[in-house]
Amino acid sequence: METTIVKKLLKDYPLNQWLEAADGCQYCKKAYQVRVTWVDESGNYGDLEIKEQHEKSCIEQFEPESHSPRWDTAGWEFTEKEVTILEHTFRPIKLRMNVGPCVHCWKLVVGIPLILFIDEGKGGEIDLCFSCAEKLGVLDQLKKKGDR
């Protein structure tokens, strides 16, 4: 059981440093790289660059536009209340720009995270990367629900 809840904001990520993203190429699974380039005064919102990376054998490797970094907005805010799901306590996200974090491993998710809406979205959302969702058993839980 985790007792301390990590709450990272965009300002807690190093500026101008390439970091591994939570997700990556759907084919070769190589993680994307992200670099926070600007954070506003609140510390919550800013800009980042995204660089796709591929293994030599990947079919996406031959797409020329995938090599130059692209720009996107990043940032988020938390809700007031924590929620506990599958014995893990999270602080849901209330607002998110295009890029936000996985609230478990805190890597940034470039694509679409797995989103769990709390109280139909009124209580915010829990965004997880797919490897964390799998590790925490969230995917199994959702599959079970679907079978009903």
Ligand SMILES: [Zn+2]
């Ligand atoms: Zn690839």
Ligand SMILES: [Zn+2]
């Ligand atoms: Zn994660």
